[in-house]
Amino acid sequence: MRIEAAAAAPKTAAAPASRRVDTTFDKFHDRYSLRTLGLKTSPVRALFAVANRPEVVSLAGGMPNIADLPLDVVGASLRELVDTHGSVVMQYGSGQGEPDFREHICEVMAVEGLIADPDDVTVTCGSQQGLDLVTRIFCDPGDVIMAESPSYVGALNTFASYQADVVHVDMDDDGLVPESLREKVAAARRSGKSVKFLYTIPNHSNPSGISQSVERRREILAVADELDLLVVEDNPYGLLNLDEDPLPTLKSMDPDNVVYLGSFSKTFAPGFRVGWVLAPSFVRDKLVLAQEAATLCPPVFSQFAISSYLTHWDWRGQIRSFIDMYRIRRDTMLASLAEHMPEGTTWTRPSGGFFVWLTMPGAVDSAAMLPRAVTKLVAYTPGTAFYADGRGQRNIRLSFCYPTPERIKVGVERLAEVMREELEIAETFELADGRRRSRDLGPGPNLA
Numbered sequence: 001m002r003i004e005a006a007a008a009a010p011k012t013a014a015a016p017a018s019r020r021v022d023t024t025f026d027k028f029h030d031r032y033s034l035r036t037l038g039l040k041t042s043p044v045r046a047l048f049a050v051a052n053r054p055e056v057v058s059l060a061g062g063m064p065n066i067a068d069l070p071l072d073v074v075g076a077s078l079r080e081l082v083d084t085h086g087s088v089v090m091q092y093g094s095g096q097g098e099p100d101f102r103e104h105i106c107e108v109m110a111v112e113g114l115i116a117d118p119d120d121v122t123v124t125c126g127s128q129q130g131l132d133l134v135t136r137i138f139c140d141p142g143d144v145i146m147a148e149s150p151s152y153v154g155a156l157n158t159f160a161s162y163q164a165d166v167v168h169v170d171m172d173d174d175g176l177v178p179e180s181l182r183e184k185v186a187a188a189r190r191s192g193k194s195v196k197f198l199y200t201i202p203n204h205s206n207p208s209g210i211s212q213s214v215e216r217r218r219e220i221l222a223v224a225d226e227l228d229l230l231v232v233e234d235n236p237y238g239l240l241n242l243d244e245d246p247l248p249t250l251k252s253m254d255p256d257n258v259v260y261l262g263s264f265s266k267t268f269a270p271g272f273r274v275g276w277v278l279a280p281s282f283v284r285d286k287l288v289l290a291q292e293a294a295t296l297c298p299p300v301f302s303q304f305a306i307s308s309y310l311t312h313w314d315w316r317g318q319i320r321s322f323i324d325m326y327r328i329r330r331d332t333m334l335a336s337l338a339e340h341m342p343e344g345t346t347w348t349r350p351s352g353g354f355f356v357w358l359t360m361p362g363a364v365d366s367a368a369m370l371p372r373a374v375t376k377l378v379a380y381t382p383g384t385a386f387y388a389d390g391r392g393q394r395n396i397r398l399s400f401c402y403p404t405p406e407r408i409k410v411g412v413e414r415l416a417e418v419m420r421e422e423l424e425i426a427e428t429f430e431l432a433d434g435r436r437r438s439r440d441l442g443p444g445p446n447l448a
Contacts, residue, residue: 034141038160057411058379059398062206062354065329066269068321070313074269077308085304093300095292096284097123097276101303104310105276109262111316112238114252116278122287123298127236127263127275130287131199132158133294134232134259134277137286138196139164144188146198148176150357150386150395152206152234155199159388165193166388173348175212176200178219185227197230197259202250204237204353207386207397211351214247221254236263237353239319242327244351251278259283264306266354267319272302326354332405333398336412342420347398354401357383364422365393372422378414 052058081089102118109116124130141163149168159166167188170180188195202212224231233250251260263275277287333356337347344361367382383395400408
């Protein structure tokens with residue numbers, strides 16, 4: 001990071017007279033690529049070290065709860081792998097991923113009605129790397145990516161690292177708004193921009209919790225086809241539908257124009273870092289080359305470990321167990337919000353996944369409020385993290401996946417108390433100014 005000097009530094013003979021010379025603690029700062037300008041540290045990240053103290057109820061992170069995993073079965077399977085196939089599972093592997101494992105991935109996708117060929121699957125180090133590889137092979141600096149409003153912070157960071165511009169598409173309680181997508185793409189193209197793809201999480205979106213209705217999915221795909229726009233579908237939560245059967249994936253509805261990202265982080269365990277990309281063959285070939293350039297091959301041991309788990313354990317029953325657990329936590333959070341939140345507060349009611357998206361009344365800034373919330377022993381993620389354009393000040397993402405129901409109740413009650421105090425302060429200063437301050441606070445989905 002460069003730090004502006006308080007006084008001008010002496011000029012050297014080699015430096016032009018007009019060149020500003022700044023002081024810095026990093027001697028390499030002049031050697032970094034322009035791409036690193038997109039790599040930004042969150043201003044609230046330091047607070048999370050405090051938020052992870054046991055006395056703080058963290059409703060911030062999206063960490064899966066793996067307490068119900070059969071760790072004895074997993075442990076025995078890992079030991080057997082090393083004993084019987086150690087020389088294979090701890091060796092380099094295919095850049096595309098192990099063939100048998102790709103067949104297992106196709107079996108998992110079939111639960112959501114997605115019938116795929118293992119040859120079209122590329123295994124990645126989590127779906128996050130899959131998104132990185134997709135962005136790498138499609139995007140040049142200045143290209144435009146359409147994304148939900150709000151959108152997943154990890155995706156926004158990836159897009160920024162490749163110097164792509166993000167344009168947010170409006171959402172309502174059925175998901176992306178088709179007419180907004182059409183208008184935003186047309187506007188970007190009129191300005192001479194190249195629009196590369198639409199990025200969407202149609203099932204239980206992170207952060208909003210909203211799921212696109214089946215009819216809305218058809219409309220979005222029709223608009224994408226009309227505009228010749230690629231769709232990138234990120235689906236980490238699709239099997240965690242808490243109220244009904246899984247919805248059809250976009251990929252199953254339009255196989256030729258959708259690149260699909262999947263992950264075992266939410267339905268098995270995130271520590272193995274295994275995801276995948278299902279893409280048309282020409283795209284797959286580029287992904288494999290990019291994968292080999294990045295990592296040579298995805299982690300072989302992790303692939304064999306998950307294959308063994310899928311073979312020897314009732315993984316469908318395990319997912320049902322996760323669903324039952326997360327449903328209790330979600331229902332607890334929704335009931336607690338209804339009981340404790342100040343008047344005028346709204347929030348989404350997710351049918352699955354991990355998150356609730358909350359919109360605060362008044363002119364309260366969620367990022368500015370976070371330090372005070374942590375002092376009251378509750379943490380959350382401010383809404384500004386999920387926008388590329390600075391919106392989201394009034395919004396909060398709340399996670400119900402990891403805390404126990406009892407902790408969720410305590411956390412929501414503490415958060416409501418902090419919000420009431422902030423609203424009183426905001427009201428006092430607004431009245432003192434004699435006017436209401438008007439700001440575009442970008443509430444995103446705002447459901448009662």
